[in-house]
């Protein structure tokens with residue numbers, strides 16, 4: 170049978186940042202954490218994520234004997250400024266639908282294992298960060314993210330890929346600990362705009378902008394709209410301010426044609442105006458947490474980002490939206506953003522729409538916006 174050294178060499182050859190090995194034991198601490206009502210993770214089961222079940226790797230592969238954890242760095246190229254302000258970096262290279270990037274490399278790795286007599290299985294619902302720390306390839310930050318122990322310049326711009334295999338390998342020394350420098354004054358906690366980070370490695374996930382952008386249920390509450398800023402899908406603030414990420418963020422990176430194309434396709438004005446065909450062709454394959462049924466969230470988030478941008482170039486797009494969009498939550502947010510941007514054109518459009526508008530929700534937002542504009 171192939172050795173650990175052979176497997177490590179193959180992972181390096183394919184371009185993974187790091188690789189570690191750990192045992193097949195269940196993640197009991199994670200199970201206890203998920204079951205603690207204070208952790209507020211009940212919502213995950215409701216949306217079909219079987220996190221509790223997947224704390225036992227033997228559920229994934231009945232005759233599993235070890236876990237192999239590969240580290241992939243998703244920050245490989247320069248991200249256009251327009252995308253960086255609106256999207257979390259990790260979503261820009263997520264190929265779980267397109268299967269044209271990381272998926273091909275994971276496939277190559279698993280074929281290598283198979284050719285050498287090792288059966289393997291993946292489960293995206295396994296506690297991947299904890300598995301990575303148990304396999305010694307990462308430590309935690311107080312922002313609840315995983316930081317690479319060796320590769321990716323020890324940054325947090327990484328995905329761990331956990332593979333259950335039916336062969337036993339010597340486990341690496343675990344690194345399950347928070348490893349922030351003593352001199353960092355909790356920059357991530359101070360920078361979190363929605364106060365989702367609670368300190369000591371805890372997060373109120375339902376206050377995190379990432380959650381709010383794609384799992385938020387209704388019109389974004391007024392008190393969260395400004396803190397959510399220009400983020401449309403995801404958020405990177407707690408990573409941007411972290412000194413552990415400075416070496417990686419200081420690195421010169423090559424331009425990327427795919428990201429340049431996304432920058433144009435994912436502009437706030439295109440998202441606000443998109444129809445089903447546009448959404449399904451250009452948006453969903455890259456960012457798929459929201460289906461067409463909830464396209465209103467995309468539009469509402471784009472409208473909020475326009476208002477928070479303070480850029481008056483968005484006024485015609487918002488006026489069209491407040492007049493024409495079908496969903497009242499999108500029209501309501503467009504009204505709020507027009508109130509932020511202000512000016513005679515915004516004011517007269519809001520007054521004009523108010524007389525025809527049937528939705529109480531939209532009328533209330535228009536009233537609030539006009540009050541702001543006339544004080």
Ligand code: SF4
Pocket residue numbers: 312360361362363364365366372376377378379403404405406407408
């Ligand atoms: S991703 Fe944004 S909202 Fe979420 S914890 Fe980090 S800074 Fe806070």
Ligand code: SF4
Pocket residue numbers: 310311312349350353354355356357358410411412413
């Ligand atoms: S900002 Fe400071 S406290 Fe937060 S994860 Fe980075 S080093 Fe740790």
